[in-house]
Amino acid sequence: MTGLRARQKADRNRRILDAAAVLFREVGYDSARIEDIAERAEVSVGAFYNYYENKGDILVATVSMEVEEVLAAGRTIVDNPPSSVEGALEALIGQYYDHSLVYLSKEMWRTAMAISIQQPESPFSKRYTELDRRLCGQVSTLIQKLQLKGVVAPGIDSEAAGEMFFNNLNMMFIEFAKHEAMPLDELKARVSRQNRPLATLIAAP
Amino acid sequence: MTGLRARQKADRNRRILDAAAVLFREVGYDSARIEDIAERAEVSVGAFYNYYENKGDILVATVSMEVEEVLAAGRTIVDNPPSSVEGALEALIGQYYDHSLVYLSKEMWRTAMAISIQQPESPFSKRYTELDRRLCGQVSTLIQKLQLKGVVAPGIDSEAAGEMFFNNLNMMFIEFAKHEAMPLDELKARVSRQNRPLATLIAAP
DNA sequence: CTTAAAAAATGAATTCATTCAATCTTTTTT
């Protein structure tokens, strides 16, 4: 059997994470006080810091769980992509974007992205960055698959093209998160337009 | 003559900005205390907050001045661009990147970018975002000029292509700022590779 | 020149994240 200590640790960790996720959604990141998170998790303030390095860390942990899901959702599209470059990209990117706001507010995304930029060495920032890397890889994989199917011209550097598509969709997501009023549809439309030149030109003749 | 009040205000504003810029460079953003900035500027802590909304605001103000210079430096290239798509892009982007680290450390960039994402509504964040928009416009303008010169194929959406190049170089700069060990040359090489597919394909035959 | 109104400056008080020495709990050893 797992030792008592290990079980208690896992328990507390989950309680803290859950309490934080709920509170962030209820009152936003800034207004959520560590003291309140600790209280809801039935843990002392000091204990909180045994589990997370700082306040930002626990937000990035929350957001990372979400990115894992986005990544999983993306796999279904990469495994069976639409048969045009533009169609495949729109499907994958649409999937990413649609998933993003199910559990997290724009404010939470902004804060998490800001933290992962500002403190790139903290453990959860590293995890977040790693997930980003895998999302980027997923886009490249999509292009590569299309190339194998003959939809993308041979001779194209699929990795380079994938990275460009990814960096663009990622930057545009930051833009989207910054503008509270911008709707998902506008984001998608703008990204589609930006992707069109490259998407069209790499298509096999 | 300008009123005494207006002159004093401008004076103090500059003293605060200068004191902050110096201190940030000396000890980094986190270790720079408002109290110290205020003391060097010969101003009270309270007065600081009459000029800047918060600590982040003054960093973003500092960084914005730098972006203005980057923008100005870029103009010389856009006005007289090299005659290949790849060459022109490399010149412009190289100019941006080279300029970036003259006065500001990676830490300062990271913090400024993080703040402009997290608090997009603060006045200096808006200014920073606006400057980004103009940098993006500059890249689009470059592509457009190349198109008029016949270097880029007609029929290409130069604005879309420009935005894609810009979002890519911007995202890669974030990446660069996150990795203290990454040298400028590596950044440039990676961006060049990423740009190559689109740059090659939009070139006039 | 005096006085009233407006604008700015001041710094002590407040708030909150984070730290750390003391205490308690679980595991290991004998």
Next chain:
DNA sequence: AAAAAAGATTGAATGAATTCATTTTTTAAG
């Protein structure tokens, strides 16, 4: 099963950003 060691928890203390009621300075009016 008692004692020692290791691992966790605790909450009061610390330190820094931000606020705000008061005071001071400047401008405008009479």
